[in-house]
Amino acid sequence: MSKGKAAGPDRQGLKVRVKTAAKRKLSSTLWLERQLNDPYVAAAKKAGYRSRAAFKLIEMDDRLHLLKPGATVVDLGAAPGGWSQIAAQRVRSRPVDPEPRGRVVGLDLLEVAPVAGAEIIQLDFLDDDAPARLRAMLGRPADVVLSDMAAGATGHRPTDHLKIVALCEAAAAFAVEVLRPGGSFVAKVIQGGTEGDLLAQLRRHFAQVRHIKPPASRSDSAELYLVATGFRP
Numbered sequence: 001m002s003k004g005k006a007a008g009p010d011r012q013g014l015k016v017r018v019k020t021a022a023k024r025k026l027s028s029t030l031w032l033e034r035q036l037n038d039p040y041v042a043a044a045k046k047a048g049y050r051s052r053a054a055f056k057l058i059e060m061d062d063r064l065h066l067l068k069p070g071a072t073v074v075d076l077g078a079a080p081g082g083w084s085q086i087a088a089q090r091v092r093s094r095p096v097d098p099e100p101r102g103r104v105v106g107l108d109l110l111e112v113a114p115v116a117g118a119e120i121i122q123l124d125f126l127d128d129d130a131p132a133r134l135r136a137m138l139g140r141p142a143d144v145v146l147s148d149m150a151a152g153a154t155g156h157r158p159t160d161h162l163k164i165v166a167l168c169e170a171a172a173a174f175a176v177e178v179l180r181p182g183g184s185f186v187a188k189v190i191q192g193g194t195e196g197d198l199l200a201q202l203r204r205h206f207a208q209v210r211h212i213k214p215p216a217s218r219s220d221s222a223e224l225y226l227v228a229t230g231f232r233p
Contacts, residue, residue, distance in 0.1 A: 009039030009055070040216050044082070050115075053148060054082035055216035057186075060225060063212075066184045067091050070100030072142045074134065074178065076125055076171050077149030077188075078106030081115045087146065088117030105137050125149065125167075131174050141180035147171035147187035157222070161190045168226065169198050175231075176205050183231040191222040202228045 040052035047054075061067050067090035075084045084106045088094050091102025094117030106112065106120035107130065114120075119137065123130050149171065151163035168187045175185040185206070202209045207230025217223055 009043035049082050049085055050080040050113075051082040052216060054086050056148075056214045056225070057083050057086045057146070059214035059216055060186065060212055060227065061086070061090060064184075064227065064229065066144050066186070066229070068102075068143070070102050071144060072103045072138065072140060073105070073144045073146065074138065074142050074174075075104060075106035075118070075120070076145065076147040076174075077108055077167075078115075078118075078120050079108040079110040079112045081106075081112050081118070081120070083146055083148055084112075084115045084118040084120060087144075088115060093117035103138075105134065105142075107134060125174075126170060131177070134174070135178060138178060142175075142178045142183060143180060144184045144186070145171065145175035145179060147185075150188060157190075164188065164190050165198060169201075172198060172202060172228075175228075176201075179231040179233075181231060181233055185226075185228040185231070187226050189224050189226050191224055202226070205232055206230055207232065 040055050044050075044052045044054055049055075067073065067087055069090070069092045071091040073087045073091055075087060078084050084104055087104045091104065092098065092100065093102045093104045097117070104118040106115075106118055107123050107125055108120065109122070109124045111122050112120045121133070121137070123133065125131075147168065149167045151160065151167055153160050168189055171187050172185060175183075179185065185202070189211075199209060206228035209226070209228045211224045212227050213224050
């Protein structure tokens with residue numbers, strides 16, 4: 001798929017009802033029903049994307065034009081690989097792509113099935129040696145650092161907020177180390193106010209910092225994306 005207007009989800013005809021099975025909890029039934037009726041899930045399956053989250057990156061990139069042909073991209077929290085798929089398409093890092101060819105390097109705590117045009121390692125980003133291993137894999141400055149990392153939810157919103165902000169802070173510190181001048185950083189956060197220290201850090205290093213909620217992000221989800229552009233070393 002070339003960069004351009006992505007095919008949007010078809011919101012027609014998705015009215016599947018799921019009966020509660022004897023061994024399935026009501027919450028699981030409701031989740032399954034939502035998945036079956038989610039136009040982005042259907043569109044991702046049709047397009048061959050690993051998850052509906054691919055459309056979140058598509059929508060942000062269609063708006064901000066971060067993923068340019070020939071660019072070098074780091075994908076933190078890459079599983080199941082949807083963002084790496086989009087990044088590889090748009091920076092032209094796949095074997096079938098024409099010049100200029102980009103590069104996509106990813107990492108996740110979980111194993112990720114191979115993605116054409118991406119190099120992904122299984123590693124906990126919070127391990128002491130993880131940033132150094134990623135820098136060694138890169139071998140050069142990056143143009144974009146993406147982070148869709150999420151901490152395991154506890155159900156206690158203030159705690160979950162602090163956990164995801166800690167991940168975002170770690171990703172931001174890594175981005176500051178590896179980005180080339182003018183580079184960009186995108187990271188998932190939770191509504192409720194990004195920590196002031198993190199915003200202050202990003203504003204010292206980037207020309208513009210904003211929050212975006214792409215249309216593919218469910219309306220009942222508390223997630224937002226923090227986007228920082230125009231990196232200044």
